[in-house]
Amino acid sequence: MAMIKVDHLTKTFEGKNAVNNLSFELSPGKCVALLGPNGAGKTTTLRMLSGLLKPSSGTVSFEGMKEDGDIREHIGYLPQYPVFHNWMSGKEFLVYVGQLANLTKPQAIEQAEKYLDRVGIADAKNRRIGKYSGGMKQRLGIAQAMIHSPQLLMLDEPVSSLDPIGRRDVLNLMEELKAQTTILFSTHILSDAEEVSDDLLLMHQGEMVESGSIESLREKHQTTKIHLTFRENVDTYLNKLREIPSISEGYIERNEVQLLVADIDQARIDILAKASSEQWPLIKFEVSRVSLEELFMKVVNQ
Numbered sequence: 006m007a008m009i010k011v012d013h014l015t016k017t018f019e020g021k022n023a024v025n026n027l028s029f030e031l032s033p034g035k036c037v038a039l040l041g042p043n044g045a046g047k048t049t050t051l052r053m054l055s056g057l058l059k060p061s062s063g064t065v066s067f068e069g070m071k072e073d074g075d076i077r078e079h080i081g082y083l084p085q086y087p088v089f090h091n092w093m094s095g096k097e098f099l100v101y102v103g104q105l106a107n108l109t110k111p112q113a114i115e116q117a118e119k120y121l122d123r124v125g126i127a128d129a130k131n132r133r134i135g136k137y138s139g140g141m142k143q144r145l146g147i148a149q150a151m152i153h154s155p156q157l158l159m160l161d162e163p164v165s166s167l168d169p170i171g172r173r174d175v176l177n178l179m180e181e182l183k184a185q186t187t188i189l190f191s192t193h194i195l196s197d198a199e200e201v202s203d204d205l206l207l208m209h210q211g212e213m214v215e216s217g218s219i220e221s222l223r224e225k226h227q228t229t230k231i232h233l234t235f236r237e238n239v240d241t242y243l244n245k246l247r248e249i250p251s252i253s254e255g256y257i258e259r260n261e262v263q264l265l266v267a268d269i270d271q272a273r274i275d276i277l278a279k280a281s282s283e284q285w286p287l288i289k290f291e292v293s294r295v296s297l298e299e300l301f302m303k304v305v306n307q
């Protein structure tokens with residue numbers, strides 16, 4: 006059963022669709038990455054899911070929710086640019102947001118202590134937030150989003166503004182929190198998505214381009230590439246290679262011929278037979294795999 010069902014969600018700003026006809030489901034217990042380049046519509050999607058922005062059309066429904074229930078009780082949200090009260094200590098801030106989330110003061114204090122510890126900033130709990138590093142602020146932001154133990158945690162670009170160490174810390178923390186809550190986070194970096202998420206939703210220009218488990222997408226887009234280097238006349242050989250039926254696509258990059266093939270064994274036989282009978286000046290034959298990274302770059306550069 007889906008935890009969230011997003012059905013034909015669209016948001017139009019000034020006549021332009023920031024999000025266009027988006028449909029997907031989130032299952033409980035998963036960590037899902039909303040991946041896409043800048044301007045793809047990730048923030049707009051998360052804001053609609055969290056109830057902060059009204060869709061132009063389409064619906065978001067939550068499994069097990071009462072018709073008139075307030076979904077915000079079940080959601081924790083960390084915006085891309087969180088604003089903190091810098092004069093407060095980390096603990097004071099968490100107790101304050103806990104009470105805003107309808108916890109009693111003793112409950113808010115208990116939860117604040119728990120999450121200060123969980124996110125690894127308990128030592129700095131009485132220090133003013135203004136003195137925190139970027140990574141510490143981001144961890145405080147995650148504690149803020151978790152304070153009422155939501156079923157779904159939504160994080161907008163949680164690691165983009167961090168240095169490599171801060172980034173590593175926050176990715177590790179997300180890995181730990183996965184055991185406790187469903188996570189949906191946005192990123193424009195494929196390797197961050199691959200590192201912690203189970204599933205991927207790939208967005209471009211407001212639309213969903215691909216979705217599925219990282220494994221299945223990797224498998225689906227895994228084709229083989231052959232790299233050939235010739236001593237001379239590379240264009241002539243590219244044209245001859247394009248005539249071979251087992252080769253699906255061919256082009257020249259960095260002065261080498263690159264060929265995409267579905268059946269590597271057949272393609273190898275065909276190419277080498279032709280090269281040998283026609284005595285091509287072939288000086289390199291190399292095979293590599295096309296990765297999810299290439300799929301992502303292809304989508305982004307369209």
Ligand SMILES: Nc1ncnc2c1ncn2[C@@H]1O[C@H](COP(=O)(O)OP(=O)(O)OP(=O)(O)O)[C@@H](O)[C@H]1O
Nearest residue numbers: 018019023041042043044045046047048049050193
């Ligand atoms: N309030 C708004 N008014 C007008 N246009 C907007 C508004 N919010 C977003 N947009 C436009 O909608 C598109 C999608 O923006 P969105 O912020 O959702 O993308 P994103 O994928 O989160 O990108 P980024 O990583 O840069 O934040 C962009 O073209 C943006 O300029």
